[in-house]
Amino acid sequence: MSTTRSTRAKRTLNRTDGDGNTSLKRKRSGKGDAIKEEKIPLQEVESNQQTTCTVIKKEPTILTDQQQVVKAQTEPTSQSSDEEDLHDEDGISTYEKRRLKNIKDNADFFSSLGISEMKNELKPSTAKLKASSRGLKKEKAPRVPLPRRISLRLLRVDPSGNSLPPVPLLPEPLEEHPRKPSGPLEMRKSLLKEGSLEDHNDLMAKLKGLVQKGTNSKEDSSKKTTASTRTTEQFMKGFSKMRLVAERVAKVVPNRVFSLDIHPSEDRVLVVAGDKWGAVGLWDVPGREHLTDGVLTYTPHSRPVNCLRFSPWNSSHLYSNSYDGTLRVGDLQKEIFDEVYATSEDDYNLLKNFDFLSASSLLVSQQDGTVALVDRRTKGVEAEHEYNLHFKSLRTVSVHPVHTHIFATASNDGTVSLWDHRKLKVGGKKNDPISCVQHAKGVSSAYFSPLTGKYILATSMDNKISVFDSSAPEKSLTTFKSFKHDNHVGRWLTGFRASWHPRREDLFVVGSMKRPRQIEVYSNTCEDLATFYDPDNLGSVCSLNAIHPTRNILVGANSSGRLHVFM
């Protein structure tokens, strides 16, 4: 418990002192634009410095006049070209003469101002100030501390001398974002806005109909083929026609989006987003008839919801995991957020991402470099196993779509690694990957291509997006294609995670820093296929994006909780 408290204290401290510098710096340098303006004259300054430097190089130290004369005599060729040969009979260059004259003129000017006299007037005479220190030393009187006076308040005595009840113990500092109570949470009770209960009931009624129509099977092969038999060109012909309109932009969660998904239903467009402070927002995107705004926000978590996905086996199950250390499943039929997995509350192991292993089990990547195997069928919220994989924090975990015993991890240590979970040791022992590729900086995400797992798509902080060839997972991973992409989003935005079309292996989508703000679509060979932008309706960076599995729908999420639906 004491550890918990100290960690909490640290956390609070971190948060409050944060980056005190930032505000200071900002005050000094003004807005972002102002910094850019400053950068241009900086180059001029540099070049100026260079010219002054050449002069300084010749005379690195301040010399007395005499020394300078000597120096000038011994180094006759050290001056700049046009003054090289201009020496008089006494060996002093005209340049040097002019310089000495300037020094003298300046000195004359300052003395004419009478500054030194004024300085002397202001200064008390040193003779008066400094008494002789010779002879007897003054004996220092020992310092007698005054008796400490304690207020009546601290003595817990009232003015008439009656004793007061003792001070109640200080309440433990409240954690700013405590974990939600464990166990199932009713959706209606975790609504962000009270009073939206009717809207909640309406939406749930609609969604029940939606799920019964049967889009809840992973093996829905008919749809899979309609989406994936078309060539890239054929597909892009329709896909690139998508547009954004004002009605399809909405704030779905109050803060920065950390996770995003889109429901596979073909009848209704339902997008979901998880945010920084544990909110999960559902948005029933209006079709041609736009009635209400259709946004409902719940708070099943208390810290960033870094991964949020509808189960491929049951689309009414919305899984979410969070930095608060819990993984929940929102059941849209039972209207609860059930707790599936929770780390020990003492060690604050942040849950980063998860992927589905089977209808009931998942792999969860964690901050401490471990991957947890979680099964819903077992009682309790503990993991079945924990595999120790990396020294540094993990980001994403991705299960091979065909060989489900193989999974890939992306880590802060710059690696994308393949693992065989049948061969992993449990209980803290360090494991070795089947194979691994190293990036220069941390890797934000690495996902298997959704149908065959032949490729791994990775986004990394060394400004690259890579497609690795993982068609022979028992052999080493090789780079299939890779290209430069500005992945530096800065401090306030969620990092990019390029993501596949959920039913195609020939294209993926990624956010962009480019202006106008845009969402980019690339082929698996890293060729630019399309760019979606709309200056009227999209004015911010969409860090996360998702594509509908069977319809031409693209949703982009920005860092203030807004979703933009192109369709």
Next chain:
DNA sequence: ATGGTATGGATCC
């Protein structure tokens, strides 16, 4: 209109 503000992660020491 515009400046205040939020506050993650890598790296340094």
Next chain:
DNA sequence: TGGATCCCCTACCA
């Protein structure tokens, strides 16, 4: 090893 410091440089909102 972990606290301090630096760095990235947006979007919203009062």
